[in-house]
Amino acid sequence: MDTPDGFKAELIRGKIVVSPFSALRYLRPMRALRKQIEAHAPKGHFAETSPFLFSFPTAERAYGPDLFVADEASFGEEGRHADGAALSLVAEFTSLSTKDADWNEKLDVYGRLVPVYLVVDMQDSEITCFWDPSPHGYRSRTTVSFSEPLHVPEPFDFAIDTTGF
Known part of the structure; x- marks a missing residue:
């Protein structure tokens, strides 16, 4: 789907949702987070902020995360949707237009x-890490304010420095 300049599209509950790209002030925290995560990514995985869609067939949804870490091998296929199972980490940076979806549907x-x-809440200046997925959703979470370190569990196992967020 071709979107207007400055917008991206995601498939949420069978509907195409078009939203604007991130505000300029999001660049520094996005870049800082990507660099830190990339240094600890599992072997064969890479961190990226490019606009790619990941499908979740059992939920009939596809999302284009703000930042993701995925198995590089999953990008050798034809098509426009990567398999959500290739993801080892997703980070969403909230905005007024996406905050509800980031905290509810995507969670x-x-x-x-x-x-x-990771939910980087740009309105509340906090970052939350969810981990240990299950058929009923994540079993664990930790939230810290920007400027505090946030531990990211396996398969990353390191602390994010959020002072520049």
Whole structure:
């Protein structure tokens, strides 16, 4: 799907949702987070902020995360949707237009499959790490304010420095 300049599209509950790209002030925390995560990514996985869609067939949804870590081998296929099972981490940076989906719909879908989900709440200046997915959603979570370190569990096992967020 071709979107207007400055917008991205995601498939949420069978509907195409078009939202604007992130505000300029999001670049520094996104870049800092990507660099830190990339240094600790599992072997064969890479961290990226490029706009790619990941499908979750059991939930009939596809999301284009703000930042993701995925198995590089999953990008050798034809098509426009990567398999959500290739993800080892997803991070969403909240905005007024996406905050509800980041905290609810995406949390529910990611919580059944993706090992680590980070919600970078730009409005409340906090970052939350969810981990230990199950058929009922994530079993564990930790929230810290920006400027405090946040531990990211296996398969990453390191602390994010959030002072620049």
